[in-house]
Amino acid sequence: MNLYRPDLKRFRFLRWFDFRSWRLGMIAYILNRVTAIGLVLYLYIHLAVLTMLAQGPSSWDPFIRIARAPWFLALDVLLLAGMLIHGLNGLRIALTGFGIGVRGQKPLFVALMIVAAVALIAGALKIFAG
Amino acid sequence: MSITLTLRILRSRRDVMPHYETFEVSVSDAANVLDAIEQVWAHRDRKLMFRHACHHASCGTCAVRINGREKLPCIVPVADYSGKPLTIEPLRNFDIVGDLVVDMAKFFQNQQASDFVITRPTENELVGKPIAYTGGMDPESASTIPFNRFENCVECGICLSACPTMAGDHKFFGPAGLAAIKRQLDKTTDPVERKRLLELADGEHGVWRCHSAWECTEACPQQVFPAESIMALRKEITKKHFRELFGK
Known part of the structure; x- marks a missing residue:
């Protein structure tokens, strides 16, 4: 898509997705937004699911059976990934915003994502182990 | 030794929809990308609009995107691309005047807002x-x-083009403008002027709009470190607000 078209001026944010210009900071920026959208969606889905509690065991028990299916557990792992990436990247942004680790923001991002990966593997093992 | 280079240039005018045109030019293997663009203008299409002056990264006027990355083509050797085709586009997040020329008016207005002087x-x-x-x-x-x-800043506009916030909020003061405020802040001890500068940076489209992608600092060809300046301004503004909160 030619994003320089004048009629697309209001949609300049689409240029975020011009991967030719992506560097580490841009990848972190996009990851933070994608995970944020995912977490907000999860929050609403979570609230919708909780309404089943009010409907009693006839509604809740079938859901619990679904929640134990491997494909559903994979979604839990995805949720954990979103939380770790968003939380730790957010921590980096908050620190640099206060002037801490400003010059080392790239190594800080890499280090925090390694922490996220390790925690994700541990969490995934725990989730699938039941 | 001369090499043949393929340039794919984004062309546009007020009444012409942006489109890419491909040119083949012959340049020295020691040439820079700006030399290749000049060859297009000299031998292929005299209507090509592009801007340049100094040829050595002092004036910042020639900034474009080469293969998707913001660069000063006057200091980028064609050899860096090993004879591969080059896609040349104008900077992002600016209105296009024509072809590779963008409207820098808003950029300079923001630079001027802090009374930033380039020497x-x-x-x-x-x-x-x-x-x-x-x-x-x-x-x-x-x-x-x-x-x-x-000053280090050559006012090329590359940081605004690289900034993802700029793509979402065209009123954002921009990395260069905020870095200029920081420079002015460093130069003055006058409390009235410091207050004015901090209020300028603290505005609705000021430092808090930045989402810390650090692309401005990565793209800057002159080590201005705009993102670091934005973070330093945030620290100053936060301190100022805390002092005000406790009546100091």
Whole structure:
């Protein structure tokens, strides 16, 4: 898509997705937004699911059976990934915003994502182990 | 030795929808990308609109995107691309005047808002003596002439093009404008001026709009470190608000 078209001026944010210009900071920026959208969606889905509690065991028990299916557990792992990436990247942004680790923001991002990966593997093992 | 290079240039005019045109030019293997663009203008299409002046990264006027990355083509060797085709596009997040020329008016207005001046008095030598211009002059008389140097920022606009916030909020003050505020803040101890500068940076489209992608600092060809300036301004503003909160 030619994003320089004048009629697309209001949609300049689409240029975020011009991967030719992506560097580490841009990848972190996009990851933070994608995970944020995912977490907000999860929050609403979570609230919708909780309404089943009010409907009693006839509604809740079938859901619990679904929640134990491997494909559903994979979604839990995805949720954990979103939380770790968003939380730790957010921590980096908050620190640099206060002037801490400003010059080392790239190594800080890499280090925090390694922490996220390790925690994700541990969490995934725990989730699938039941 | 000369090499043949393929340039895919984004062309546009007010009444012409942006589209890519491909040109083949022959340049020296020691040439820079700007030389190749000039070859297109000189031998292929005299209507090509592009801007340049100094040819050595001092003026910042030639900034474009080469294969998706913001660059000053005057200092980028064609050899860096190993003969591969080059896609040349205007900077992002600016209105296009035509082809590779963008409208810098808003950018300069923001630079001006902080009274940023692109020259500055030189720093002293390590021994504390002011550096003096001596080129081709009697050192005795030359030593009395004050030597001014340029600020690092060449006002090329590359940081605004690389900034993802700029793509979402065209009123955002921009990395260069905020870095200019920080420079002015560093230069003054006048409390009234410091207050004015901090309020300028603290506005609705100021430092808090930045989402810390750090692309401005990565793309900047002149080590201005705009993202670091934005973070430093945030720190100053936060301190100011805390002081105000506790009545100091």
